[in-house]
Amino acid sequence: MSATCPPRFARHIAAFGHWLQRNARQVRALQWVVVVGYAALLIIPVFVPLPDNASHIWNHITVFAAFVFWAIWWPFVLLSMVLFGRLWCGLLCPEGALSEWCARHGLGWGIPKWIRWPGWPFVAFVTTTVYGQMISVYQYPKPALLILGGSTVAAMGIGFLYTRGKRAWCRYLCPVSGVFALLAKLAPMHYQVDHQAWEQASKPLPNGSKRIPIQAVDCPPMLAVRALQGASACHMCGRCSGYRDAVALSWRSPSQEIVQLAGTQEADRWQTRLIVFGLLGVAIGAFHWSASPWLIASKQWLAEWLIDRDIMWPFNDNIPWWLFTHYPEKNDAFHWLDAAVQLAYIFSTAIVWSSITTLLLAASVRIAGRWRSARLHHLAQSLIPMAGIGVFLGLSATTLTLLRGDGIIFFWANDVRLALMLGSAAWTLWLARGIVRGWQSGRARSICSMLVMLLLTCWINSAWGWLFWWW
Numbered sequence: 001m002s003a004t005c006p007p008r009f010a011r012h013i014a015a016f017g018h019w020l021q022r023n024a025r026q027v028r029a030l031q032w033v034v035v036v037g038y039a040a041l042l043i044i045p046v047f048v049p050l051p052d053n054a055s056h057i058w059n060h061i062t063v064f065a066a067f068v069f070w071a072i073w074w075p076f077v078l079l080s081m082v083l084f085g086r087l088w089c090g091l092l093c094p095e096g097a098l099s100e101w102c103a104r105h106g107l108g109w110g111i112p113k114w115i116r117w118p119g120w121p122f123v124a125f126v127t128t129t130v131y132g133q134m135i136s137v138y139q140y141p142k143p144a145l146l147i148l149g150g151s152t153v154a155a156m157g158i159g160f161l162y163t164r165g166k167r168a169w170c171r172y173l174c175p176v177s178g179v180f181a182l183l184a185k186l187a188p189m190h191y192q193v194d195h196q197a198w199e200q201a202s203k204p205l206p207n208g209s210k211r212i213p214i215q216a217v218d219c220p221p222m223l224a225v226r227a228l229q230g231a232s233a234c235h236m237c238g239r240c241s242g243y244r245d246a247v248a249l250s251w252r253s254p255s256q257e258i259v260q261l262a263g264t265q266e267a268d269r270w271q272t273r274l275i276v277f278g279l280l281g282v283a284i285g286a287f288h289w290s291a292s293p294w295l296i297a298s299k300q301w302l303a304e305w306l307i308d309r310d311i312m313w314p315f316n317d318n319i320p321w322w323l324f325t326h327y328p329e330k331n332d333a334f335h336w337l338d339a340a341v342q343l344a345y346i347f348s349t350a351i352v353w354s355s356i357t358t359l360l361l362a363a364s365v366r367i368a369g370r371w372r373s374a375r376l377h378h379l380a381q382s383l384i385p386m387a388g389i390g391v392f393l394g395l396s397a398t399t400l401t402l403l404r405g406d407g408i409i410f411f412w413a414n415d416v417r418l419a420l421m422l423g424s425a426a427w428t429l430w431l432a433r434g435i436v437r438g439w440q441s442g443r444a445r446s447i448c449s450m451l452v453m454l455l456l457t458c459w460i461n462s463a464w465g466w467l468f469w470w471w
Contacts (some may be wrong), residue, residue: 010250013249013251016238017191017241017248018238018242018248018249019238019240020091021241021242031094032069032097034092035094038094040149041064042144044061044065044142045061048060050062050329057403063405064142066141066185066402067399069144070398070402071395074395075391075392075396078179078183078392078395079392080182081180081186081187082183082184082186082187083188086180086234089235089236091219091237094152095151096169096170096220098159099158099159099167099170100165100220102159103159103165103166103167105160106159106160106162107160108164109161110163111163111168111172112162113193115158115168115172115173118268119270120177121179121270121274122273122278125175125176126277128151129278129282130286130343130347131147132147132286133289134343135322135325137325138398140325142322142323146322151174154173155170155173157175163219167222171221171222178270178271179388179391182384184232184264185231185252185258185384186388188251188253189231189251190231190234190252190257191228191231191236191240193225193226193246194246197244197311201246208224210444217239219245220235224283225240229257230257232266236249244441249335255430258381258382258435267378267381269373272377275380276358276361276380276383277354279387279388280353280354280386280460281353282350283390283394284394285345285347285350285353286394287394287397287467288346288373288467289345292466294345295345298341299338313336314335314340316336317341319334323339324338347423353418353459358451361379361383362458363452364379364436367443367448367449368439369445382428383456385424385428386428386457389423389465390460391423391467393464396413417468425458425461428457429457436449436450
């Protein structure tokens with residue numbers, strides 16, 4: 001599925017990529033400004049008393065930092081991936097900038113095999129998501145420093161040890177790199193390589209003289225620029241723009257990478273696990289648990305069962321804050337029972353939602369024709385819009401909660417949520433239609449397969465129906 005745009009717009013978007021390449025020094029200066037702001041918002045709140053009922057975004061650094069990190073930064077960075085690709089990674093991410101800086105002054109070791117394991121993005125996302133809920137990362141400054149600061153220190157350590165001036169952490173180990181890579185597949189822009197121009201730049205000049213050797217591209221995530229086709233791994237930093245007069249920032253169809261490329265190059269079992277179990281399972285459980293009456297009912301039943309048997313140690317609240325939430329001065333301290341029920345709820349929700357999602361995906365694939373696991377992984381890519389919007393909706397609930405505390409209420413929020421849910425479902429069905437049509441399954445099979453996908457979109461959206469309307 002190709003996409004065209006007016007020549008003037010194509011020139012402007014290509015010119016922006018070239019501007020980034022020419023102004024790399026200014027981009028790095030901007031990155032250091034972000035690093036300083038990031039460090040200040042992460043560290044200062046730890047040394048300030050916790051906010052009280054009179055604290056607001058404009059008069060308490062802790063509330064302001066929470067608003068910046070969880071109400072603006074995280075949800076809108078996710079949105080930027082869909083609109084612009086991984087521009088955040090290439091231009092603004094403080095972890096990436098620090099990791100690259102350390103790599104320029106580090107030991108320069110080769111990247112070991114264990115770092116290259118493709119399952120790290122999935123494991124890191126699930127672990128970070130669950131641990132963040134365990135210690136209430138959205139509510140308190142010390143957990144934010146532990147998780148975000150710990151990730152930053154790890155990024156700097158990996159950068160110091162491995163590669164020369166590259167971003168091994170960002171490519172292989174960053175907890176959100178897998179999510180960013182998935183969402184960037186939907187971006188309507190990418191760096192396109194003109195292979196004919198690339199080859200021409202390597203040939204001798206017409207008069208027979210040799211060309212001046214061209215210095216290799218300084219690609220932070222260590223991509224083979226010549227073979228670059230998609231946007232999922234590209235950091236959109238612009239350093240390769242104009243290289244050999246063959247690389248330019250270009251417009252593309254938002255369906256191109258998922259429908260055309262994912263089936264042959266990118267879709268694999270780890271990406272499917274991240275989509276289905278991570279984003280459409282664990283993330284749903286993480287957003288659900290604090291509002292779920294089912295969790296309260298199950299905890300009440302367990303508490304009565306334990307009391308009847310005189311088992312009292314699960315009611316102790318001697319858990320350290322870095323393991324589970326422990327802020328007795330705010331009347332917010334987990335007992336061991338709270339901790340166990342929270343984890344059980346998150347993982348049981350993840351298992352239920354992801355299992356039914358997988359079964360419906362598999363049914364859609366089988367109805368469309370011959371079973372192949374590669375087809376399952378390819379069709380799972382069509383769920384990326386719903387997975388991304390789901391996380392955005394969950395995070396936006398934090399945004400609205402913080403604003404509501406300052407008396408700012410958006411009465412139209414649920415209407416926007418519904419529109420986003422329906423829009424993402426339509427986008428998923430559009431992508432699924434393109435994928436299934438490529439299998440040449442026949443009209444009847446394709447229609448039945450798409451009906452199952454329609455049922456699947458309803459199932460996924462029901463998770464947010466419970467959170468925003470039915471509870």
